[in-house]
Amino acid sequence: MKILFKAGRIVNCDQEKVCDLLIEDKKIVAIADEIDADDALVIDARGLLVMPGFVDMHCHLRDPGYEYKETIRTGTMAAARGGFTTIACMPNTNPVVDNKVVLEYIKSKAVREGVVNVLPIGAITKGLNGEELSEMGELKENGVVALSDDGKSVMNAGLMKRALSYARMLDMLVISHCEDVNITGEGVMNSGYMATLLGLKGMPAEAEEVMISRDAILALHTGARLHIAHVSTKISTDIIRWTKKMGVNITAEVTPHHLSLTEEEVDGYNTDTKVNPPLRTREDIMALIDGLKDGTIDCIATDHAPHGIQDKNVEYARAAFGISGFETAFSVINTYLVEKKHIDYKDVVRLMSTNPAKILGIDRGYIKEGAVADIVLVDPEAAYVVDKNKFYSKGKNTPYDGKVLKGVIKMTLVGGKVVYNSEEGILC
Numbered sequence: 001m002k003i004l005f006k007a008g009r010i011v012n013c014d015q016e017k018v019c020d021l022l023i024e025d026k027k028i029v030a031i032a033d034e035i036d037a038d039d040a041l042v043i044d045a046r047g048l049l050v051m052p053g054f055v056d057m058h059c060h061l062r063d064p065g066y067e068y069k070e071t072i073r074t075g076t077m078a079a080a081r082g083g084f085t086t087i088a089c090m091p092n093t094n095p096v097v098d099n100k101v102v103l104e105y106i107k108s109k110a111v112r113e114g115v116v117n118v119l120p121i122g123a124i125t126k127g128l129n130g131e132e133l134s135e136m137g138e139l140k141e142n143g144v145v146a147l148s149d150d151g152k153s154v155m156n157a158g159l160m161k162r163a164l165s166y167a168r169m170l171d172m173l174v175i176s177h178c179e180d181v182n183i184t185g186e187g188v189m190n191s192g193y194m195a196t197l198l199g200l201k202g203m204p205a206e207a208e209e210v211m212i213s214r215d216a217i218l219a220l221h222t223g224a225r226l227h228i229a230h231v232s233t234k235i236s237t238d239i240i241r242w243t244k245k246m247g248v249n250i251t252a253e254v255t256p257h258h259l260s261l262t263e264e265e266v267d268g269y270n271t272d273t274k275v276n277p278p279l280r281t282r283e284d285i286m287a288l289i290d291g292l293k294d295g296t297i298d299c300i301a302t303d304h305a306p307h308g309i310q311d312k313n314v315e316y317a318r319a320a321f322g323i324s325g326f327e328t329a330f331s332v333i334n335t336y337l338v339e340k341k342h343i344d345y346k347d348v349v350r351l352m353s354t355n356p357a358k359i360l361g362i363d364r365g366y367i368k369e370g371a372v373a374d375i376v377l378v379d380p381e382a383a384y385v386v387d388k389n390k391f392y393s394k395g396k397n398t399p400y401d402g403k404v405l406k407g408v409i410k411m412t413l414v415g416g417k418v419v420y421n422s423e424e425g426i427l428c
């Protein structure tokens with residue numbers, strides 16, 4: 001099967017050009033000004049962006065254990081609609097991914113039912129209990145791309161140090177959810193004026209910042225590769241900038257919601273704005289954007305965290321933390337960052353494809369001859385109104401419902417196969 005994209009704007013992290021692109025079987029075989037291939041399916045890509053498929057290094061697929069929130073099937077369908085071709089899923093399932101049996105279940109189900117590539121992340125501690133290390137070596141041998149207790153912090157610094165030492169020996173990436181729970185306590189939104197006004201308990205910025213500091217120092221002394229999940233504050237960004245300068249092997253991600261929405265969204269008590277870490281302030285957003293621009297923050301990750309209606313349709317203080325993020329990620333970035341001229345499309349590719357692929361150590365994220373044809377075709381000008389009821393994800397928990405966003409995914413290809421297009425939907 002051959003697919004020929006005609007006159008699309010091909011965007012990589014370091015260059016872009018309007019030209020043709022030919023795919024044969026699983027690979028990109030030619031990129032040139034004018035390609036003819038009689039037997040190919042021809043796609044008119046004029047006015048559209050042809051980008052390397054997005055790579056999401058942080059999502060929750062909820063399978064096994066919480067299939068009412070999401071399954072590998074529905075989660076990967078949502079990912080494909082979002083333009084993602086590879087996603088790394090967190091181990092906070094039930095049972096937790098702390099052994100090879102659960103890992104095998106996810107891997108085989110992803111091969112059978114997955115629409116996009118799924119890379120599982122294993123737990124740092126058994127059962128995410130923060131007490132005993134998981135069988136890290138066994139997890140690595142069986143194919144995890146990283147280790148994380150996401151959803152929770154490893155509160156015991158001694159244990160985290162040991163985890164990082166082993167990770168260093170095994171050459172594994174550790175992804176840290178940074179939250180000192182003794183500081184966040186019962187908090188449900190950002191600490192400050194809004195929390196006081198709304199009568200809700202706050203989650204102070206320093207809960208995140210002290211843990212990033214701790215983990216950066218532990219990474220410095222152990223030499224481990226550390227990745228900070230969902231960075232959300234100005235000071236966090238500064239700490240990462242400084243520690244990178246010191247030579248710490250540290251990378252970081254930020255989510256679309258932390259780049260676009262502030263704590264003001266919580267006014268009205270819409271539980272779909274409840275997320276961990278919480279939505280912060282305008283000042284934090286501006287600092288996070290600066291961090292993306294100067295390379296302090298390496299990538300954008302969705303932290304797609306789908307929940308059921310029963311988890312969210314309760315009073316604010318009792319609702320689950322999390323935002324369903326796959327299906328709005330690109331258009332949020334396009335609307336809030338590209339349209340506002342903070343970044344350009346080369347940056348989008350760097351942040352959503354090239355860098356996350358690099359951090360995960362996978363050969364993806366760059367369009368070139370010979371590369372696997374994981375590609376997303378985007379109409380950057382099309383605007384639409386977000387309708388959560390049209391999500392493929394079972395998680396309808398989006399704070400963007402009813403908002404107008406610009407940028408539509410027209411087509412997603414995984415390994416040279418069209419798995420989604422905006423007219424017909426999911427095709428496999």
Ligand SMILES: NC(=O)N[C@@H](CC(=O)O)C(=O)O
Binds near residue numbers: 060303
């Ligand atoms: N981000 C969230 O608010 N929730 C995540 C956990 C996490 O990413 O820490 C979840 O699993 O629901």
Ligand SMILES: [Zn+2]
Binds near residue numbers: 150151152177229276
């Ligand atoms: Zn987290």
Ligand SMILES: [Zn+2]
Binds near residue numbers: 058090151303305
């Ligand atoms: Zn998460």
